[in-house]
Amino acid sequence: MTDYPTFEHDVIVIGAGGAGLRAAIEASGAGVSVGLICKSLLGKAHTVMAEGGMAAAMGHNDDRDNWKVHFSDTMRGGQYVNNWRMAELHAKEAPDRVRELESWGAVFDRTKDGRINQRNFGGHRYPRLAHVGDRTGLELIRTLQDHGIHQGIEVYMEVTVLSLLKDGDRVIGCLAYEREHGRFRIYKAKAVILATGGIGRAYKITSNSWEGTGDGHALAYDAGAELIDMEFIQFHPTGMVWPPSVRGILVTEGVRGEGGILRNSEGKRFMFDDIPDNYKDQTSDTEEEGWRYVTGDKNARRPPELLTRDHVARCIMREVKAGRGSPHGGVYLDIAWIKEKIKDAPEHIKKKLPSMYHQFKQLANLDITTTPMEVGPTTHYVMGGIRVNADTQESTVPGLFAAGECAAGINGANRLGGNSLSDLIVFGKRAGEHAAIFAKENGHGTLDNAAIEQAAKAALEPFERDGGENPYTIQHDLQEMMQANVGIVRQHDEMVEALNGLDALKSRAARTFVPGNIDFNPGWHTALDLHNLLVVSEAIARAAIERKESRGGHFREDFPGKDPEFAKFNYSLKKSEGGGMEISKIPIPEMPDYLKEVIEEMG
Amino acid sequence: MKKATFSIRRGGRETAEMVDYQTEISEGMVVLDAVHQIQAESAPDLACRWNCKAGKCGSCSAEINGMPKLMCMTRLDTIPLDQPVTIEPIRAFPPIKDLIADVSWNYEVKKRIKKFKPRAPDAEDGTWRMSQEDVDRVQEFRKCIECFLCQDVCHVLRDHNKHEEFIGPRFLVYAAALEMHPLDTEDRTGDLKDMHGIGYCNITKCCTKVCPEHITITDNAIIPLKERVVDEYYDPLKRLVRLFRKK
Ligand SMILES: Cc1cc2nc3c(=O)[nH]c(=O)nc-3n(C[C@H](O)[C@H](O)[C@H](O)COP(=O)(O)OP(=O)(O)OC[C@H]3O[C@@H](n4cnc5c(N)ncnc54)[C@H](O)[C@@H]3O)c2cc1C
Ligand code: SF4
Ligand code: SF4
Numbered sequence: 072m073t074d075y076p077t078f079e080h081d082v083i084v085i086g087a088g089g090a091g092l093r094a095a096i097e098a099s100g101a102g103v104s105v106g107l108i109c110k111s112l113l114g115k116a117h118t119v120m121a122e123g124g125m126a127a128a129m130g131h132n133d134d135r136d137n138w139k140v141h142f143s144d145t146m147r148g149g150q151y152v153n154n155w156r157m158a159e160l161h162a163k164e165a166p167d168r169v170r171e172l173e174s175w176g177a178v179f180d181r182t183k184d185g186r187i188n189q190r191n192f193g194g195h196r197y198p199r200l201a202h203v204g205d206r207t208g209l210e211l212i213r214t215l216q217d218h219g220i221h222q223g224i225e226v227y228m229e230v231t232v233l234s235l236l237k238d239g240d241r242v243i244g245c246l247a248y249e250r251e252h253g254r255f256r257i258y259k260a261k262a263v264i265l266a267t268g269g270i271g272r273a274y275k276i277t278s279n280s281w282e283g284t285g286d287g288h289a290l291a292y293d294a295g296a297e298l299i300d301m302e303f304i305q306f307h308p309t310g311m312v313w314p315p316s317v318r319g320i321l322v323t324e325g326v327r328g329e330g331g332i333l334r335n336s337e338g339k340r341f342m343f344d345d346i347p348d349n350y351k352d353q354t355s356d357t358e359e360e361g362w363r364y365v366t367g368d369k370n371a372r373r374p375p376e377l378l379t380r381d382h383v384a385r386c387i388m389r390e391v392k393a394g395r396g397s398p399h400g401g402v403y404l405d406i407a408w409i410k411e412k413i414k415d416a417p418e419h420i421k422k423k424l425p426s427m428y429h430q431f432k433q434l435a436n437l438d439i440t441t442t443p444m445e446v447g448p449t450t451h452y453v454m455g456g457i458r459v460n461a462d463t464q465e466s467t468v469p470g471l472f473a474a475g476e477c478a479a480g481i482n483g484a485n486r487l488g489g490n491s492l493s494d495l496i497v498f499g500k501r502a503g504e505h506a507a508i509f510a511k512e513n514g515h516g517t518l519d520n521a522a523i524e525q526a527a528k529a530a531l532e533p534f535e536r537d538g539g540e541n542p543y544t545i546q547h548d549l550q551e552m553m554q555a556n557v558g559i560v561r562q563h564d565e566m567v568e569a570l571n572g573l574d575a576l577k578s579r580a581a582r583t584f585v586p587g588n589i590d591f592n593p594g595w596h597t598a599l600d601l602h603n604l605l606v607v608s609e610a611i612a613r614a615a616i617e618r619k620e621s622r623g624g625h626f627r628e629d630f631p632g633k634d635p636e637f638a639k640f641n642y643s644l645k646k647s648e649g650g651g652m653e654i655s656k657i658p659i660p661e662m663p664d665y666l667k668e669v670i671e672e673m674g
Numbered sequence: 675m676k677k678a679t680f681s682i683r684r685g686g687r688e689t690a691e692m693v694d695y696q697t698e699i700s701e702g703m704v705v706l707d708a709v710h711q712i713q714a715e716s717a718p719d720l721a722c723r724w725n726c727k728a729g730k731c732g733s734c735s736a737e738i739n740g741m742p743k744l745m746c747m748t749r750l751d752t753i754p755l756d757q758p759v760t761i762e763p764i765r766a767f768p769p770i771k772d773l774i775a776d777v778s779w780n781y782e783v784k785k786r787i788k789k790f791k792p793r794a795p796d797a798e799d800g801t802w803r804m805s806q807e808d809v810d811r812v813q814e815f816r817k818c819i820e821c822f823l824c825q826d827v828c829h830v831l832r833d834h835n836k837h838e839e840f841i842g843p844r845f846l847v848y849a850a851a852l853e854m855h856p857l858d859t860e861d862r863t864g865d866l867k868d869m870h871g872i873g874y875c876n877i878t879k880c881c882t883k884v885c886p887e888h889i890t891i892t893d894n895a896i897i898p899l900k901e902r903v904v905d906e907y908y909d910p911l912k913r914l915v916r917l918f919r920k921k
């Protein structure tokens with residue numbers, strides 16, 4: 072066979088966002104050799120874009136907060152189809168993981184008494200998000216990066232993993248290519264951790280970067296692992312809608328946490344119109360009470376703008392559909408109004424939301440301290456992903472672990488804002504720890520040269536054709552279709568149509584043509600990404616068709632209500648023997664009594 | 675619709691040429707949108723880096739009409755479109771392909787700067803107390819998105835190629851963030867003087883002018899560091915103290 076350069080490590084981590092970096096730090100701390108692979112430069116992963124904060128029940132701003140409240144908030148937000156064990160571990164361990172970041176040099180905003188400051192966010196009962204202005208993700212990734220580079224981790228930047236390599240049932244490495252010269256490489260490992268992030272690029276309007284093509288989801292699926300909860304996609308209620316070129320770029324929930332309100336074209340605060348029953352006693356019924364809440368009054372209840380994201384996104388859709396939207400098809404998000412309440416409002420806004428201020432000023436020519444923003448829903452986060460063991464983060468395939476956005480379970484049907492960054496560090500650490508243990512207990516596997524040759528050959532096909540489809544066009548058509556047919560509001564027939572559409576796109580993807588050579592060729596990369604996007608899109612559509620109810624991020628026009636029957640299981644997708652996608656139900660195990668008590672206690 | 679012409683560097687490490695592409699312009703477009711459109715329409719193999727499209731990741735640095743900028747934050751309505759807009763990679767580092775420069779040197783430099791070393795936790799809960807006023811200064815530096823535009827314009831790197839001796843403004847900001855961190859106990863002044871070449875900076879402030887994060891690199895980071903070096907090494911009393919300390 073061709074001699075591809077081969078790199079050997081005990082543990083290979085694929086992905087250098089918050090989850091991958093945290094996993095790599097943990098594994099190398101455990102004394103095994105670690106290789107960290109990422110598609111972009113180090114420090115540029117999606118995590119860098121996170122704005123609002125990371126949730127951890129430290130109770131600095133309200134001492135009534137503790138892990139039990141965080142746990143029950145997460146379960147309620149996820150509509151009780153979460154993996155309760157993950158939700159428990161997350162709520163219990165997040166505070167320590169955040170403090171650990173501080174000991175590694177992170178500089179969070181402070182409370183008056185000098186502790187880490189915590190802010191309000193949707194669905195969190197108390198102020199819970201440790202943050203740095205509206206650039207918390209940058210602080211997280213930079214802290215981990217700067218800590219990690221002194222740990223002896225070998226970092227492979229601008230290298231894209233194409234497939235996982237197996238020896239029998241077990242994952243033993245991966246085939247990748249380095250982008251500069253387009254050359255293939257083999258990474259041998261005793262354990263592999265996937266930390267590849269999200270799938271937003273399957274949709275037209277998204278807050279995700281080009282990296283969010285669901286690679287880890289597809290790599291795991293192709294290697295025989297199960298994907299669960301794929302029907303649950305989070306559409307963030309507030310993305311930019313104007314100008315067209317920035318459509319989808321995120322406007323942090325922190326704007327609402329700081330007192331921003333939503334209005335329709337009639338100037339009405341429409342979020343007061345529809346407050347779900349299970350949030351009624353936690354939600355304020357007057358504007359005055361809502362304002363008191365965001366300014367820290369412990370006896371006030373939160374304003375309806377801070378209800379969970381799925382709900383706020385649907386309310387916005389409703390207003391737009393009813394003709395009460397803004398000129399460019401969104402609604403108004405107003406933070407400027409707080410000048411009625413506080414002195415120096417413009418300065419306060421710039422201090423609390425500096426990057427939002429700049430983003431609108433530079434990209435939309437709009438001053439958020441004087442003028443309301445136009446916002447609308449954007450595809451933001453995937454709750455679904457690789458099914459893992461809650462404690463070890465091992466997937467259903469031996470030797471393969473997953474953490475962060477590409478793993479599933481903690482969020483159930485809807486993720487609370489701020490729960491992702493904390494998820495990354497809690498479960499990134501666990502994945503690193505357990506992958507290291509696995510690596511110590513197992514040797515290297517034997518490479519299957521034929522499989523490697525086949526994968527490499529397939530990857531090069533787009534260059535060998537004499538003309539064919541433009542990969543960018545296929546990607547674009549896929550995004551349009553998913554947006555239209557498997558978007559925020561879903562319906563049986565449209566989704567079935569999407570499945571047929573995906574079949575057609577699959578055959579087109581098999582005929583892509585890329586001009587130029589293999590050196591740093593984004594067209595080639597786009598062609599290779601198509602397979603991943605097609606796998607996740609199919610998984611989303613298949614699970615969404617089966618879930619004949621509405622829950623969290625999954626809303627069915629034809630089944631608008633919640634059905635308790637569907638609260639009993641998660642949908643799992645797996646590659647069948649014949650190569651097709653198989654869907655099955657996995658019963659949700661019963662919650663132990665001590666957690667049931669917590670849920671009851673918290674109301 | 676209106677069209678505009680973009681003259682883009684095409685080529686690898688060794689040879690390159692400027693190639694003109696035409697594409698349609700719509701309201702609110704930024705330079706990165708134009709590059710993406712060109713990729714999708716006529717040059718699928720045109721290489722460029724980007725991630726966030728919102729000025730947060732520092733991937734898309736380039737020289738637009740010779741000015742170092744983030745492509746994703748440069749609106750087309752702020753540059754003249756009656757003549758071709760030139761787009762080239764940043765020049766202080768070797769080109770790899772098209773708009774991509776080899777910035778790996780920066781990652782190596784960072785490793786040479788001594789890492790954060792906090793004092794022992796001194797609050798009862800096993801952590802620390804820091805007031806907002808104490809961290810404001812450091813938070814300014816930590817806004818850095820590592821776009822390396824400041825490195826690109828610094829004449830010490832760009833014109834004099836002192837990559838061996840001088841770490842450049844980005845890493846002086848990084849060192850300042852560590853040095854001024856309220857918890858840090860490490861001393862980096864010696865390194866700044868000897869290994870990191872802070873003396874090469876002659877305070878032209880070109881770096882501050884291009885920083886998309888508006889970090890006052892020179893006044894807030896470099897000058898105070900220079901003062902520390904002077905205090906430590908050129909203050910006669912301190913010199914004496916150091917002499918004794920060494921023994
Ligand atoms: C604008 C925005 C704001 C957000 N704000 C918040 C917030 O305030 N709070 C919060 O909790 N969450 C927030 N989120 C969500 C959160 O940022 C993400 O869910 C989280 O950062 C994902 O981290 P990760 O480590 O799982 O993956 P990512 O950070 O997405 O990193 C993925 C890594 O995998 C690599 N990779 C992918 N595929 C491959 C491959 N084939 N080969 C090699 N490498 C590969 C990539 O290069 C990258 O390094 C926000 C998201 C966005 C988009
Ligand atoms: S001020 Fe110093 S670091 Fe900045 S550009 Fe000038 S010489 Fe370089
Ligand atoms: S200091 Fe400013 S210009 Fe320099 S790398 Fe950081 S963000 Fe870019």
Ligand code: FES
Pocket residue numbers: 723724725726727728729730731732733734735744745746747
């Ligand atoms: S793409 Fe992130 S800064 Fe331009």
